[in-house]
Amino acid sequence: MPGAELPWPIIRNLLDDAKEAGMWFVRFYGGEPLLHADLPKMIEYSRKIGLSQYVTTNGILLQHKIDELYSAGLRDLTVGVYGTGTVYDKYVQRADRFRLLEGGLAAVRDRYGMSVNLRMNWLLMSRSCNLDDLQAAWDLADRYSMRFGVDLIHYSLPYFAEGHDRELQFRLEDGPAIDTVVKKLLEFKSQYPDILSQSEESIKSIPDWLLKGPGMKVPCDAYQMISVGADGTVQLCYVTFKLGNLHEQRLSEMLFTSAHRTASKDAFSLNCPNCHCHYGARIDKYSTSARIVQ
Numbered sequence: 001m002p003g004a005e006l007p008w009p010i011i012r013n014l015l016d017d018a019k020e021a022g023m024w025f026v027r028f029y030g031g032e033p034l035l036h037a038d039l040p041k042m043i044e045y046s047r048k049i050g051l052s053q054y055v056t057t058n059g060i061l062l063q064h065k066i067d068e069l070y071s072a073g074l075r076d077l078t079v080g081v082y083g084t085g086t087v088y089d090k091y092v093q094r095a096d097r098f099r100l101l102e103g104g105l106a107a108v109r110d111r112y113g114m115s116v117n118l119r120m121n122w123l124l125m126s127r128s129c130n131l132d133d134l135q136a137a138w139d140l141a142d143r144y145s146m147r148f149g150v151d152l153i154h155y156s157l158p159y160f161a162e163g164h165d166r167e168l169q170f171r172l173e174d175g176p177a178i179d180t181v182v183k184k185l186l187e188f189k190s191q192y193p194d195i196l197s198q199s200e201e202s203i204k205s206i207p208d209w210l211l212k213g214p215g216m217k218v219p220c221d222a223y224q225m226i227s228v229g230a231d232g233t234v235q236l237c238y239v240t241f242k243l244g245n246l247h248e249q250r251l252s253e254m255l256f257t258s259a260h261r262t263a264s265k266d267a268f269s270l271n272c273p274n275c276h277c278h279y280g281a282r283i284d285k286y287s288t289s290a291r292i293v294q
Contacts, residue, residue, distance in 0.1 A: 017251035062104025125153035202280035223264035
């Protein structure tokens with residue numbers, strides 16, 4: 001959230017409460033987490049209390065931040081990639097940003113080799129839905145020994161730009177282009193099963209997620225997570241089901257309440273905007289059951 005940033009004492013309490021509640025994994029996300037001066041402290045403290053963690057970043061500041069983050073114990077990074085070269089710069093609306101991103105990836109590998117796990121989250125949107133853009137992203141991942149995952153342009157999440165007049169969203173006429181990209185992704189999966197992290201089943205589901213949107217009825221796992229915004233807002237997921245604010249009460253006071261239980265049931269039942277967060281995991285868990293029921 002622009003202009004908002006949680007102070008360290010609140011973050012420390014949040015991590016303590018998460019650990020006490022039985023959570024075991026924390027993702028430091030954004031905005032851009034590398035802008036937070038206390039990020040190394042968050043990573044170090046998470047490790048100290050037994051929370052696994054990873055950071056999702058745009059990578060632009062990596063070459064300046066990786067040494068401090070590595071010293072704090074960070075070993076897992078995911079990097080959002082919205083195209084390569086000028087395509088990336090056009091998406092973020094800033095010149096020369098892709099060069100900084102690639103410089104960050106090079107810095108990680110040059111200084112720390114394969115001791116840092118890198119994964120690319122490539123954004124599939126109407127602008128990148130072609131074989132040239134996919135191949136360029138794949139080559140970038142290969143160049144820096146990154147695992148490869150596919151994010152989908154969203155219809156409800158606040159952190160993906162949609163372009164003027166939602167030009168980055170898909171329309172029914174984009175079906176053939178989507179199918180072409182999915183076919184190539186399946187080839188990559190067959191040839192490099194350990195690099196492309198998603199299952200074949202979830203890759204095959206991509207056209208339906210992109211074209212049906214909220215019409216995809218696959219149970220959601222949001223009930224298993226808690227999302228915390230930079231302004232202290234605590235939600236069950238990235239979009240909805242507000243539970244409170246850390247500036248007013250601790251996480252421990254929000255968990256396992258009637259509001260939390262009701263939100264969890266509503267999330268699983270899709271009484272919500274029905275986003276495609278974690279679409280791959282949802283397909284892997286529930287699609288077979290759904291077919292049996294139908």
